[in-house]
Amino acid sequence: xxxxxxxxxxxxxxxxxxxxxxxxxxxxxxxxxxxxxxxxxxxxxxxxxxxxxxxxxxxxxxxxxxxxxxxxxxxxxxxxxxxxxxxxxxxxxxxxxxxxxxxxxxxxxxxxxxxxxxxxxxxxxxxxxxxxxxxxxxxxxxxxxxxxxxxxxxxxxxxxxxxxxxxxxxxxxxxxxxxxxxxxxxxxxxxxxxxxxxxxxxxxxxxxxxxxxxxxxxxxxxxxxxxxxxxxxxxxxxxxxxxxxxxxxxxxxxxxxxxxxxxxxxxxxxxxxxxxxxxxxxxxxxxxxxxxxxxxxxxxxxxxxxxxxxxxxxxxxxxxxxxxxxxxxxxxxxxxxxxxxxxxxxxxxxxxxxxxxxxxxxxxxxxxxxxxxxxxxxxxxxxxxxxxxxxxxxxxxxxxxxxxxxxxxxxxxxxxxxxxxxxxxxxxxxxxxxxxxxxxxxxxxxxxxxxxxxxxxxxxxxxxxxxxxxxxxxxxxxxxxxxxxxxxxxxxxxxxxxxxxxxxxxxxxxxxxxxxxxxxxxxxxxxxxxxxxxxxxxxxxxxxxxxxxxxxxxxxxxxxxxxxxxxxxxxxxxxxxxxxxxxxxxxxxxxxxxxxxxxxxxxxxxxxxxxxxxxxxxxxxxxxxxxxxxxxxxxxxxxxxxxxxxxxxxxxxxxxxxxxxxxxxxxxxxxxxxxxxxxxxxxxxxxxxxxxxxxxxxxxxxxxxxxxxxxxxxxxxxxxxxxxxxxxxxxxxxxxxxxxxxxxxxxxxxxxxxxxxxxxxxxxxxxxxxxxxxxxxxxxxxxxxxxxxxxxxxxxxxxxxxxxxxxxx
Numbered sequence: 001x002x003x004x005x006x007x008x009x010x011x012x013x014x015x016x017x018x019x020x021x022x023x024x025x026x027x028x029x030x031x032x033x034x035x036x037x038x039x040x041x042x043x044x045x046x047x048x049x050x051x052x053x054x055x056x057x058x059x060x061x062x063x064x065x066x067x068x069x070x071x072x073x074x075x076x077x078x079x080x081x082x083x084x085x086x087x088x089x090x091x092x093x094x095x096x097x098x099x100x101x102x103x104x105x106x107x108x109x110x111x112x113x114x115x116x117x118x119x120x121x122x123x124x125x126x127x128x129x130x131x132x133x134x135x136x137x138x139x140x141x142x143x144x145x146x147x148x149x150x151x152x153x154x155x156x157x158x159x160x161x162x163x164x165x166x167x168x169x170x171x172x173x174x175x176x177x178x179x180x181x182x183x184x185x186x187x188x189x190x191x192x193x194x195x196x197x198x199x200x201x202x203x204x205x206x207x208x209x210x211x212x213x214x215x216x217x218x219x220x221x222x223x224x225x226x227x228x229x230x231x232x233x234x235x236x237x238x239x240x241x242x243x244x245x246x247x248x249x250x251x252x253x254x255x256x257x258x259x260x261x262x263x264x265x266x267x268x269x270x271x272x273x274x275x276x277x278x279x280x281x282x283x284x285x286x287x288x289x290x291x292x293x294x295x296x297x298x299x300x301x302x303x304x305x306x307x308x309x310x311x312x313x314x315x316x317x318x319x320x321x322x323x324x325x326x327x328x329x330x331x332x333x334x335x336x337x338x339x340x341x342x343x344x345x346x347x348x349x350x351x352x353x354x355x356x357x358x359x360x361x362x363x364x365x366x367x368x369x370x371x372x373x374x375x376x377x378x379x380x381x382x383x384x385x386x387x388x389x390x391x392x393x394x395x396x397x398x399x400x401x402x403x404x405x406x407x408x409x410x411x412x413x414x415x416x417x418x419x420x421x422x423x424x425x426x427x428x429x430x431x432x433x434x435x436x437x438x439x440x441x442x443x444x445x446x447x448x449x450x451x452x453x454x455x456x457x458x459x460x461x462x463x464x465x466x467x468x469x470x471x472x473x474x475x476x477x478x479x480x481x482x483x484x485x486x487x488x489x490x491x492x493x494x495x496x497x498x499x500x501x502x503x504x505x506x507x508x509x510x511x512x513x514x515x516x517x518x519x520x521x522x523x524x525x526x527x528x529x530x531x532x533x534x535x536x537x538x539x540x541x542x543x544x545x546x547x548x549x550x551x552x553x554x555x556x557x558x559x560x561x562x563x564x565x566x567x568x569x570x571x572x573x574x575x576x577x578x579x580x581x582x583x584x585x586x587x588x589x590x591x592x593x594x595x596x597x598x599x600x601x602x603x604x605x606x607x608x609x610x611x612x613x614x615x616x617x618x619x620x621x622x623x624x625x626x627x628x629x630x631x632x633x634x635x636x637x638x639x640x641x642x643x644x645x646x647x648x649x650x651x652x653x654x655x656x657x658x659x660x661x662x663x664x665x666x667x668x669x670x671x672x673x674x675x676x677x678x679x680x681x682x683x684x685x686x687x688x689x690x691x692x693x694x695x696x697x698x699x700x701x702x703x704x705x706x707x708x709x710x711x712x713x714x715x716x717x718x719x720x721x722x723x724x725x726x727x728x729x730x731x732x733x734x735x736x737x738x739x740x741x742x743x744x745x746x747x748x749x750x751x752x753x754x755x756x757x758x759x760x761x762x763x764x765x766x767x768x769x770x771x772x773x774x775x776x777x778x779x780x781x782x783x784x785x786x787x788x789x790x791x792x793x794x795x796x797x798x799x800x801x802x803x804x805x806x807x808x809x
Contacts, residue, residue: 020351022311022693022696022697023308023311023312023315023351023355023693023697024351024354024355024358025355025358025693026304026305026307026308026311026355026690026693027304027305027308027351027352027354027355027356027358027359027400027404028355028356028358028359029304029359029686029690030300030301030302030303030304030305030308030355030359030400031301031355031356031359031360031363031396031397031400032359032360032362032363032367033297033300033301033304033363033367033686034297034298034300034301034363034396034399034400035359035360035363035364035367035368035388035392035393035396036363036367036368036370036371037293037296037297037300037301037371038297038298038368038388038392038396039367039368039369039371039372039386039387039388039392040293040297040368040371040372040374040375041290041293041294041296041297042294042387042388042389042392043372043375043383043386043387044286044289044290044293044375044383045290045291045294046385046387047381047383047384047385048195048286048287048290050384050385051135051190051192051195052192052242052283054238057137058135059132059133059134059135059191059192060130060131060132060133060238061131061132061192061277061283062131062132062236062237062238062277063237063238063239063242063243063245063253063276063277064236064237064239064253064256064257064260064274064275064276065234065235065236065237065274065275065276065279065280066081066234066235066237066260066261066264066272066273066274067233067234067235067272067273067274067275067531068232068233068234068270068271068272069270069271069272069273069530069531069600070270070271070507070600070631070633071233071270071507072103072227072231072232072233073101073231073232073233073268073270074228074230074231075101075228075229075230075231075232076230077268078101078230078232078235079101080267081235081263081264081267081268082099082100082101082235084263084264084266084267085099085235085237085260085263085264086099088263090255090256090259090260090263091239091252091255091256091259093252094239094240094241094243094251094252094253094256095239095240095241096237096238096239096240097130097238097239097240098129098130098131098236098237098238099235099236099237099238100129100130100131100132100235100236100238101230101232101234101235101236102124102125102126102132102218102232102233102234102235102236103124103125103218103221103222103227103231103232103233103234104122104123104124104125104233104234105122105123105125105175105176105221105224105225105227105657106120106121106122106123106175106176106505106657106658107120107121107122107123107173107174107175107176107224107225107657107658108120108121108173108174108175108180108653108656108658108659109121109159109163109171109172109173109212109214110171110172110173110174110180110650110653111163111209116163116209117647118648118649118650118653118659119163119209119210119211119212120199120210120211120212120658120659120660120661121173121175121211121212121213121214121658122194122212122213122214122658123173123175123213123214123215123216123221123224123225124191124193124213124214124215124216124221125216125217125218125219125220125221125222125232126146126147126215126216126217126218127217127218127219130238131236131238132191132192132193132236134146134154134187134189134190134191134215135189135190135191135192136154136187136188136189136190137189137190137382137384138384139382139384140382141157141161141188141382142157142187142188142189142190142382143167143187143188144167144185144186144187144188144189145186145187146186146187146215147186147187147215147216147217147220148186148217149217149220150216150217150219150220150223151181151182151183151184151220152183152184152185152186152216152217152220153171153173153183153184153185153186153214153215153216153220154185154186154187154188154189154214154215154216155171155185155187155188155212155213155214156188156189156190156191156194156197156212156213156214156215157188157189157190157380158190158194158197158206158208158211158213158380159197159209159211159212159213159214160185160188161208161380162207162208162209162210163208163209163212165185165188166185166188167185167186167187167188168184168185169184169185170182170183170184170185171183171185173212173214173224174224174653174654175221175224175225175657176224176225176226176227176657179226179654180650180653181223181224183214183216183220183224189215190381191213191215192280192282192283193213193280193282193283194213194282195282195283195286195379195381196281196282196285196286196379197211197213197282197380198211198281198282199211199660199664199665200660202665203281203285203616203617203762204665204668204669205378205379205380205668206664206668207664207667207668207671208671210661210664210667210668211664218230218232235264237260239256245276245277245278246278248276248278248538253276254538257274257275257276257538258538260274261274261538265600265601269600269601270600271530271599271600271601271602271631272600273531273532273533273540273600274538275538275539275540276538278539278759278760278761279539279540279761281617281761284759284761284762285761285762286379288757288759288761288762291757292756292757295756295757296753298395298396298399299753300475301396301399301400302399302403303471303474303475304475304690305399305400305403305404306403306468306471307468307471307472307690307694308351308355308400308403308404308407309348309403309404309406309407310407310464310465310467310468310694311468311693311694311697312347312348312351312404312407312408313407313408313410313411313464314464314465314697315697316347316348316407316408316411316412317411317414327415327418328418328419328420331418331420332420337416337417338416341412341413341415341416342412345405345408345409345412347408348404348405348407348408349401349404349405349408351404352400352401352404352405353401355400355404356397356400356401359400360393360396360397363393363396364388364393368386368388369386372386462734465694465695465734465738466737466738466741468694469691469694469695469738469741469742469780470738470741470742470744470745470746471745472687472688472690472691472694472742473687473691473742473743473745473746473776473779473780474687474742474745474746474749474750475683475684475686475687475690476683476684476686476687476688476691476746476776476779477687477742477743477745477746477747477749477750477772477776478683478746478749478750478753479683479684479687480684480746480768480772480775480776481746481747481750481766481768481772482750482754482766484768484769484771484772485764485765485766485767485768486764495666496559497558497559497560497561497614498557498558498559498662499553499557499641500525500557500558500639500640500641500662501640501641501642501661501662501663502639502640502642502648502659502660502661502662503527503637503638503639503640503659503660503662504637504638504639504640504648504652504656504658504659505636505637505656505657505658505659505660506635506636506637506638506655506656506657507636507657508633509655509656510526510634510635510638512655513638513652513655513656514526514638516651516652516655517638517640520642520643520646521643521646522640522641522642522643522646523557523640523641524638524639524640524641525547525556525557525558525638525639526547526624526634526635526637526638526639527544527545527546527547527558527624527635527636527637527638527639528543528544528545528622528624528627528628528631528633528634528635528636528637529542529543529544529545529636529637530542530543530545530599530627530631530633530636531543532597532598532599532620533597533598534583534587534595534596534597534598535595535596535597535598535603537587539586539618539760540618541583541597541617541618541619541620542617542618542619542620543597543599543619543620543621543622543627544558544619544620544621544622545622545623545624545626545627545628545635546558546560546621546622546623546624547623547624548623549567549568549578549621549622549623550567551567557639557641558639560578560612560621561612561613561614562578562610562611562612563581563610563611563612563613564591564610564611565578565591565608565609565610565611566609566610567609567610568607568609568610568621568622568623569609569623570623570625570626571623571625571626572607574594574605574606574607575604575605575606575607575622575626575630576606576607576608576609576623576626577606577607577608577609577620577621577622578608578609578610578611578612578620578621579608579611579612579619579620579621580611580612580613580614580615580618580619580620580763581611581612581613581615581763581765582615582617582618582619582758582760582763583618583619583620584611585758585763586618586760586763589608590608591608591609591610591611592607592608592609593607593608594606594607594608595608597620599630599631602630602631604630606620606622613765613767615763616762616763616764617761617762618760618763648661688779688783691742691779691780691783692783695734695735695738695780695783695784695787696787696790699731699734699784699787699791700787700790700791700794710723710795710798714795714798720792720795720796723792723795724788724792727788727791727792727795728785728788731784731785731787731788731791732781732784732785734784735780735781735782735783735784735785736777736781738780738784739776739777739778739779739780739781740777742776742777742780743773743776743777746768746776747766747768747773750766751766754766
């Protein structure tokens with residue numbers, strides 16, 4: 001007999017094809033998304049491991065960098081430093097493998113296209129050694145060989161694609177105090193420092209055609225920048241094996257960094273910094289991106305599966321109520337409780353299997369390749385051996401099936417516990433509102449009171465509905481809030497708080513740049529950018545020396561966003577500074593406290609007067625006069641406001657180390673938005689569709705349970721318009737509450753999710769705007785009230801005679 005009940009259950013499910021299809025679609029989407037995101041995360045992680053590896057195909061990424069921040073070492077000094085490091089090697093657990101000197105310099109690329117003109121660039125002098133080699137993979141993107149003579153160069157593939165450069169082309173470039181020279185392109189490849197292709201330490205990838213990096217022989221860069229033979233400003237230290245920088249204390253890297261910093265400081269007084277892989281923006285950002293993807297794809301799959309499970313749970317509860325009499329008859333005929341349960345367990349298994357099959361097949365065939373291809377387009381790095389492990393597919397499907405299976409357990413238990421006597425008397429359908437609620441709604445119009453009481457008649461269902469809506473809006477809302485926060489950080493900083501048109505980088509040649517600005521009628525303002533480290537901590541921070549630390553427009557070309565505290569005063573006994581919220585988060589530095597910052601061999605005490613918001617990298621703001629006195633350096637950047645028709649030219653390029661245009665940075669953000677727009681729209685659409693399915697399922701069940709009451713109201717003379725107003729009010733209330741809860745879910749969930757991804761290199765605050773909040777609430781309200789016409793159609797199609805007859809029975 002239990003088989004009859006199972007068949008009856010199957011027919012009941014089939015009659016609700018729309019709801020059944022929606023639940024299966026949710027499961028399918030969850031599995032599809034899990035496989036697609038998982039393939040992307042797995043491929044990205046494997047890719048970087050392969051690139052950084054110490055083998056014939058890899059580049060052998062260093063474990064530590066020692067950087068001279070104020071100039072170059074001559075050949076004798078760099079060789080002496082490497083020798084001292086080797087002789088005084090401090091670690092007993094880590095073994096030194098290589099110490100190599102390298103040369104790097106900012107410069108310019110001169111395009112033959114007049115519309116492009118001069119482009120900022122970074123040049124590396126690399127005599128192919130054992131560490132940090134150039135990567136030229138066997139792929140259609142890349143070709144050629146390493147530079148072997150002084151007039152040859154390898155151009156980074158990101159730049160070559162944007163400028164349409166090929167092997168054999170001749171390019172004109174310059175660097176430092178040297179003159180523009182011609183070089184022959186002999187290769188197209190990548191370098192570890194520029195896999196994530198950004199200008200300086202920015203977080204936004206450069207727009208194609210606005211930034212160039214190239215790799216030549218050390219002799220070639222020395223000639224280009226007018227340096228002496230053997231000059232270098234980097235020491236690359238590689239140890240045997242690959243100690244994890246994320247666990248620097250346990251792996252021994254933290255102590256090693258401190259000890260090497262002490263060794264270098266004892267032998268050279270140049271301001272320098274020692275950092276591990278976390279201090280290289282490209283390496284750390286791509287690591288964090290791949291790590292975040294590995295953490296997030298199970299969460300996305302799980303959220304969608306949980307929403308589907310809640311919908312299955314609520315649907316089965318409704319089916320149990322509609323089949324209660326059949327279950328009661330079977331129980332009176334002697335059917336055991338355990339015989340009642342299988343049908344209600346089989347139903348979610350069937351839904352789960354169908355959804356998993358419909359999600360796994362397109363996920364493997366289209367989702368995984370599509371995500372990998374999109375990642376390649378955004379990052380600009382070819383994934384040589386994309387992989388989709390069988391274990392990933394199995395894990396994703398198993399997690400979805402487990403959640404869906406568990407959703408049917410409690411309804412099955414409820415079905416087996418139904419008491420035949422109560423069911424046949426109709427007592428199981430009687431649910432009287434609380435006296436408090438009756439008293440509260442007694443003075444309201446009958447239809448309004450009925451709407452309120454019926455809405456909260458099943459509080460558990462309502463609670464689960466709001467929870468499911470909150471999860472679905474988390475998918476949509478997280479995208480809206482993140483884009484809103486990113487827009488405020490990037491565009492807010494550039495458009496609202498920064499008014500410079502060009503930043504000209506220099507090291508001791510600022511007078512010539514100021515002279516050029518005055519000759520061309522350009523406003524100028526000096527600024528210092530200099531790396532440092534907190535005392536006792538090897539992680540790097542960036543110190544800004546601003547002419548005027550200000551928040552109001554017109555007071556400076558570079559304003560700060562003061563989130564808490566007061567602006568610092570110049571020329572104090574203890575130097576006053578502002579720190580960004582990330583430093584407060586990671587180091588716990590508070591307003592009013594005094595801490596120490598290390599610049600090479602100098603340690604400076606600073607007093608914190610306030611926090612700033614909007615910086616991705618860890619940042620400290622000084623008055624320029626204070627920082628100049630500490631560093632004995634007047635400026636490293638000259639900010640310019642250019643008159644109409646004035647553009648940086650060759651003369652300015654010869655006097656600078658590099659030039660960054662504000663317009664290029666803005667275009668880079670717009671380009672990134674366009675690249676990711678389809679992805680964000682897909683996630684947002686997914687969240688909205690799931691919210692529609694959840695609300696539709698719940699509201700239709702509410703209507704179905706009140707068929708008899710609504711029929712009675714119509715027989716007693718209630719007009720369709722009045723019933724429509726009642727439904728509209730009920731849906732509006734559910735939409736408002738669901739919208740507010742969905743908004744809270746989105747904000748809290750996004751903050752919690754992002755807090756697990758932030759690193760010292762990339763930290764940002766999730767701060768949704770009022771527009772985002774109104775959008776999130778408004779969408780849920782709109783979905784809810786949009787279902788009112790369907791409810792009215794159902795009421796009009798109702799057979800009043802049958803419904804009232806049921807009531808009389």
